[in-house]
Amino acid sequence: MAAGAFYGSFVVATRVDEIFAPGHGIQVPSVLSKLPGVQSGESNSAGGSRINVLVMGLDRRPREGKAPARTDTMFVLTIDKHTKTAGMLGIPRDLWVEIPTKDGNGYLSERINAAYVLGEVNDYDGGGPALAIATTEHLLGIKIDHYVVIDFQGFKEIIDALGGVDVDVPTYLRDDLYSDTELPGDYLPQEFEPGVQHMDGTRALAYARIRRGTSDLDRIQRQQRVIFAVMDKALSLNVLPNALSLWKKYKDAIDTDISDLQIPGYATLAADIPPERIIALSLGPATVPWTTPQGASVLLAAPEGIQQIVEALFSDQQILEEGALVEVQNGTGGPGLASSVVDYLVNLGLPRSSLVTSNAPEQDLGEPSAILDYTGKRYTAEKLAEWLGLPASSVRSAGADDAALKTNSEADIVLIVGTDVDMDRLTAAASDTSGQTP
Numbered sequence: 001m002a003a004g005a006f007y008g009s010f011v012v013a014t015r016v017d018e019i020f021a022p023g024h025g026i027q028v029p030s031v032l033s034k035l036p037g038v039q040s041g042e043s044n045s046a047g048g049s050r051i052n053v054l055v056m057g058l059d060r061r062p063r064e065g066k067a068p069a070r071t072d073t074m075f076v077l078t079i080d081k082h083t084k085t086a087g088m089l090g091i092p093r094d095l096w097v098e099i100p101t102k103d104g105n106g107y108l109s110e111r112i113n114a115a116y117v118l119g120e121v122n123d124y125d126g127g128g129p130a131l132a133i134a135t136t137e138h139l140l141g142i143k144i145d146h147y148v149v150i151d152f153q154g155f156k157e158i159i160d161a162l163g164g165v166d167v168d169v170p171t172y173l174r175d176d177l178y179s180d181t182e183l184p185g186d187y188l189p190q191e192f193e194p195g196v197q198h199m200d201g202t203r204a205l206a207y208a209r210i211r212r213g214t215s216d217l218d219r220i221q222r223q224q225r226v227i228f229a230v231m232d233k234a235l236s237l238n239v240l241p242n243a244l245s246l247w248k249k250y251k252d253a254i255d256t257d258i259s260d261l262q263i264p265g266y267a268t269l270a271a272d273i274p275p276e277r278i279i280a281l282s283l284g285p286a287t288v289p290w291t292t293p294q295g296a297s298v299l300l301a302a303p304e305g306i307q308q309i310v311e312a313l314f315s316d317q318q319i320l321e322e323g324a325l326v327e328v329q330n331g332t333g334g335p336g337l338a339s340s341v342v343d344y345l346v347n348l349g350l351p352r353s354s355l356v357t358s359n360a361p362e363q364d365l366g367e368p369s370a371i372l373d374y375t376g377k378r379y380t381a382e383k384l385a386e387w388l389g390l391p392a393s394s395v396r397s398a399g400a401d402d403a404a405l406k407t408n409s410e411a412d413i414v415l416i417v418g419t420d421v422d423m424d425r426l427t428a429a430a431s432d433t434s435g436q437t438p
Contacts, residue, residue, distance in 0.1 A: 075088050115135040169194055174191045326356070329415065
C-alpha cells in the first residue's frame with residue numbers, strides 16, 4: 001500500500017509540477033520515465049514542450065464598458081519550455097480568412113479581426129475567445145493552448161504601472177487626426193521622432209495603433225517593438241518574481257484562461273527567456289492587397305507563404321540556440337542581391353543582427369551558391385539551403401583553403417549567393433494567393 005501510494009503521488013507530481021511550473025518540472029531519470037503514467041518532463045498533456053498563446057487587443061474604449069469589439073491587435077506567442085526560446089507571430093487585422101460557423105458545418109469569409117466580436121454576439125460556444133482561437137488554428141494549422149485579451153484601458157494601465165517604456169523608433173511617425181476615443185472632433189495628435197522614446201501608456205498605445213500613412217505590416221512591427229520594450233522594462237525592474245501580486249492588482253484589465261495558480265510558473269518561465277532569444281515575425285510578407293466584391297480593402301493570404309512563416313516560427317528555435325553569425329555574399333555581381341536575401345531571411349525568422357552582407361572576394365561569376373560552415377553550426381546552414389531552395393550538396397564544412405573567403409572574422413557561416421538563387425521566384429511563391437479561394 002505504501003509503495004502504491006508513493007507511485008501514485010509520483011505520477012501526479014510529475015504531471016502537476018510541469019503544468020504549474022512549465023519548464024521547471026521534476027527531472028525524471030530516464031529509467032523511471034518509462035513507467036506507466038510518469039511524465040518525463042519532455043512533454044505534457046497540454047501539448048508537449050511548446051505553449052502557444054493567442055494574444056488579442058480589443059478595439060474598445062472605456063465608455064463602451066464590456067461591449068463586444070473587434071480585435072485591433074492579434075498575435076501568437078509561442079514558448080518552448082525546454083530550450084527557453086520564444087517567438088511572436090503578428091497577424092494583420094485586415095487579413096481575409098475563413099471563420100468557423102456556429103454550427104461547425106462551414107465557414108464565413110471575413111476579416112480576422114471580426115472573429116472575436118462574432119463569437120460574442122452570436123453566442124458561439126466559448127464566446128469571442130473560442131471563435132478567435134478556432135479561426136487562428138484553422139488559418140495557421142496549429143494548436144492554441146491559452147488566450148489573453150486586453151483592451152485599450154488595460155494596456156495603458158499596465159504600461160503606466162511599469163513607469164512607462166523606452167521604445168526604439170526607427171522612422172518618423174505622425175498622425176494629427178489620431179483619437180483615443182474616436183468621438184467626433186476629439187483628436188489627440190501624435191508625433192514620434194526617430195530614436196529611443198520614453199512613452200507612457202497613452203503614447204505607447206498611440207504608437208502601436210496609428211494606421212494613417214502606414215501599412216498593416218509596419219503597424220505589426222511597431223506593436224512588436226512596444227512588446228519588446230515592455231519585456232525589457234519588466235526584466236529591468238525584476239517584477240516577474242512578484243507576478244502573482246501584480247496579477248491580482250491588474251487582473252481586471254485582462255481576460256485569460258490562464259489560472260491564478262499557473263501565473264507564478266509562467267512568470268518564472270518568462271524570466272528565463274531573455275529578449276535576444278525571442279524572434280518576432282509577421283504574416284504580412286505572405287499577403288497581398290485584395291478588394292472584396294463589396295468594395296472592402298483587405299489582405300489575402302498566400303497558403304504557401306503562411307506555411308513557410310509558421311514553420312520558421314514553430315520549428316526553427318534551434319537557430320536561436322546556435323546563434324550563428326551569417327555573412328551573406330553576393331556572388332553574381334548583380335546589385336542589391338545580398339540585401340534582398342537578408343530581408344527574405346529576416347522574414348523567415350533569422351535575426352537581422354545575425355546577418356552581415358559583403359561582396360564575394362573570390363567568386364567566379366555564374367558559379368552556383370555555396371554555404372560554408374566554419375564552426376559546426378550545421379542546423380542553421382542547412383536551413384539556409386532549405387529556405388533558398390538550394391540542394392543539400394550546397395552545404396559543406398569549410399576547410400583551410402576557405403579561410404580567405406570570410407571578410408568578417410566573426411562569421412560562423414558564409415553564404416555565397418549564386419545565380420541559382422531566384423529571389424523573384426522565392427518572394428512570388430511566398431505571396432502567391434492563387435491557391436486561396438476568397
